[in-house]
Every structure is written in C-alpha cells, then in structure tokens.
Amino acid sequence: MDTGLKAALRQAALAARAAGGDDAALTCHLIAALAPHRGRVLAGYWPMRGEADPRPAMAAHQGPVCLPVVIGPAQPLAFRAHGDRLEPGRFGTLHPPADSPLLRPEVLIVPLAGFDRSGHRLGYGGGFYDRTLARLRAEGAVVAIGLAYAAQEIRAIPAEATDQPLDLIVTDRGVILPQPEKSRGASAGTKLQP
Ligand SMILES: Nc1nc2c(c(=O)[nH]1)N(C=O)[C@@H](CNc1ccc(C(=O)N[C@@H](CCC(=O)O)C(=O)O)cc1)CN2
Ligand SMILES: Nc1ncnc2c1ncn2[C@@H]1O[C@H](COP(=O)(O)OP(=O)(O)OP(=O)(O)O)[C@@H](O)[C@H]1O
Secondary structure (H helix, E strand, C coil): CCCHHHHHHHHHHHHHHHCCCCHHHHHHHHHHHHHHHCCCCEECCCCCCCCCCCHHHHHHCCCCEEEEECCCCCCCCEEEECCCCCEECHHHCEECCCCCCECCCCEEEEECCEECCCCCEECCCCCHHHHHHHHHHHHCCCEEEEECCHHHEECCCCCCCCCCCCCEEEECCEEECCCCCCCCCCCCCCCECC
8 A cells, every 4th residue: 555655755756856866976886886796687777757877887787687577567577688679568668578588686776766774665656676576585685776866865764564675775975775773863854754
C-alpha cells in the first residue's frame, strides 16, 4: 500500500529531482563506487523522467552490463544484456529485446525517486526493485547502489516490511554509506519534509 505520507514524500522528491544537479560529479562518484566491482555483472538503467543518468558510468564499467525489463505487475524485474538495440517497454522504459541474453546482476544501480540516510528508498511505487532485490538476495550476494541527486534526500522514509535497503547511495555530492541511526538525526536541517 502506498500511504498518503509516502505519496507526498515521493511527489516532493520527484519535484526536487526535476531540478537536476551536477551530472559530471555524479558520474565521477558513481565510477568510483563501481570501481571495486570491476568484472562483475552490472545492472544499470536507461534513465527517464529526469532520473540521474548512470549511462556514462555503465559505459566505463569493465564487465557485463544489463538493463531491467518489466515482465508484468507484481513480478520481479528480469535483466537482459545491454547491446546495440533497445525497444519500448511498459511505463515508458526502453529495454533490450527478447533475444538479448538474460543475466543475473551482482551489482545494481537502482533509480531513486527519494532516499534517506538509513538506505530506505522510494521508487515509483510499483515495488519492482523491492521484489527484485528480495529474490536476488535470497539467491546470493548482491550490491544495491542507489543513484540520485543529493536534493532527493528525505529525512526519513516510512519503512515497510517488504522494503529492501540500499547498500550504498551515490549522489552528485558524494557517496553515502547508509547508517540506520542517522536518518532521523537532528543534523538533516534542509531535507525534504512536507
Ligand atoms: N529508468 C528506469 N527504468 C526502469 C525502472 C525505473 O524506475 N527507471 N523501473 C523500476 O521499477 C522499472 C520500470 N518500472 C516502472 C514502474 C512504474 C512506473 C510508473 O510510471 N508508474 C506510474 C503509475 C503506473 C500505474 O500504476 O499505472 C506513475 O509513477 O505514475 C514506471 C516505471 C524497470 N525499468
Ligand atoms: N517482495 C514483495 N512481495 C510482495 N509485495 C511486495 C514486495 N516488495 C514490495 N511489495 C509491495 O509493492 C508495493 C510498492 O512498494 P513500494 O512503495 O516500496 O515501491 P517502490 O519501492 O517505490 O517501487 P519500485 O521498487 O518499483 O521502485 C507495496 O505495496 C509493497 O507492499
């Protein structure tokens, strides 16, 4: 269920995202965060609606790169190898065609509407990444790296039982290692709070 509070937080975070940020710095920080994962299968995403753009860092990755594909509502995402061709998918996304090999990502760049310093995230409310990370984590180790502009930070996102936390958050102002006790701290004076 999407509560009214979560919907309001999502709306505020998406408005902050629309203002954009320092894309060159964002790419630098993302490349640095991905460096330890050289050789691993990386899931990126094809940005839409003002999402922070992971494509330069995906191109710099030394290893296989894949993109998410929506299979259907309430299903985890599938991932197919990122080649030359993309085709339109559900919800305005672009994804590799059905003849691209399926890959199992070990590291995921996760698009964010909003995030907090505990590693909670907000997407578009479909629960796709929550379901996907739950499945992947049940099978083995995966690293989930959220990507957002710093302005998309929310003081505290209400947690739900099915929420899958982020292992790392990359913004245009640097890399954040999520720390459970910090999101509700007094220091976050300017964070989104409707
Ligand atoms: N760039 C990118 N690719 C991605 C995602 C993403 O968040 N970003 N996804 C991450 O999951 C998947 C696509 N999932 C999406 C899920 C919902 C909506 C969306 O527009 N939802 C509507 C409400 C839809 C409805 O219920 O009718 C909305 O936000 O208004 C978009 C993408 C896979 N690919
Ligand atoms: N593993 C799961 N099994 C069943 N339901 C789930 C699971 N993960 C998430 N959900 C449900 O999906 C719905 C949407 O979740 P949420 O609001 O966290 O989406 P989101 O994180 O914003 O979206 P997304 O993951 O697509 O970016 C919630 O109602 C949640 O209960």
